[in-house]
Structures are given as structure tokens and as C-alpha cells.
Amino acid sequence: MIHIFAGTKAELIKIGPFMRELKNENIKYNFIWSGQHKDTIDEILENFEIRRPDTYLYSGKDITQISQMFFWFFKTLFKSIKNKNKILKGE
Numbered sequence: 001m002i003h004i005f006a007g008t009k010a011e012l013i014k015i016g017p018f019m020r021e022l023k024n025e026n027i028k029y030n031f032i033w034s035g036q037h038k039d040t041i042d043e044i045l046e047n048f049e050i051r052r053p054d055t056y057l058y059s060g061k062d063i064t065q066i067s068q069m070f071f072w073f074f075k076t077l078f079k080s081i082k083n084k085n086k087i088l089k090g091e
Contacts, residue, residue, distance in 0.1 A: 001091060002027065007034025007057075012041055016048035023050060030054050030089055034076055036063045055087050 004019060006012050022029050031051065033041070035058030045052060057076040063069050080087060 001089065002029040003032060003088060003091075004029055005032045005034065007036040009037045009040045009044065012037075012044050016044060016050060019050045020048050030087075032087060033057065035059060036069075036072065038062060057087075 002022065004015060006015055019029065019031070031053045032055045033053035035056055038056070038059065039062045057079055058072055060072070061068075063072050
């Protein structure tokens with residue numbers, strides 16, 4: 001299985017065509033979203049006709065300040081380590 005990790009609008013725009021091609025070729029992938037730009041992904045997902053993430057590592061507001069990024073980093077790091085088998089689907 002292919003694991004795709006993204007978290008910003010720019011990353012999703014870059015990886016979106018690849019994800020659409022995986023979908024078109026019926027290749028399974030695990031979409032992990034770090035959540036830095038959560039509020040802005042819906043339109044991009046629709047435009048590329050790709051599904052929503054399998055895992056959200058962060059579900060708060062968009063990260064727009066350095067102080068927010070500090071807390072976001074440690075929160076997502078802890079969640080990733082604690083739930084690594086679930087996030088990576090046992091791989």
C-alpha cells in the first residue's frame with residue numbers, strides 16, 4: 001500500500017494529480033493529512049476528484065502563526081507515535 005502524507009494546500013495541489021491517477025488505476029493508498037491547512041482542502045479535493053483523508057492528525061484551526069505551529073507539531077508528533085499502527089494500517 002502507498003502512504004501519502006500531506007498537510008498544506010500547496011502539498012495537496014502538487015500531489016492531487018498523482019492521487020487521482022492512483023484512483024483511476026484502482027491502486028490502494030492511505031491518505032494521511034497533518035491538518036495544517038484543514039479549512040482550505042475541500043475545494044481542492046473536489047477539483048481533483050479525490051477522496052477525503054483516511055487519517056487526520058490535527059483537527060483544529062488552520063495554522064497561521066509560529067506559536068500555533070509549535071503546539072501543532074508536538075500534538076501531531078505525539079498522536080502519530082501513539083497511533084502509528086492504526087495510521088499506517090498495520091504496515
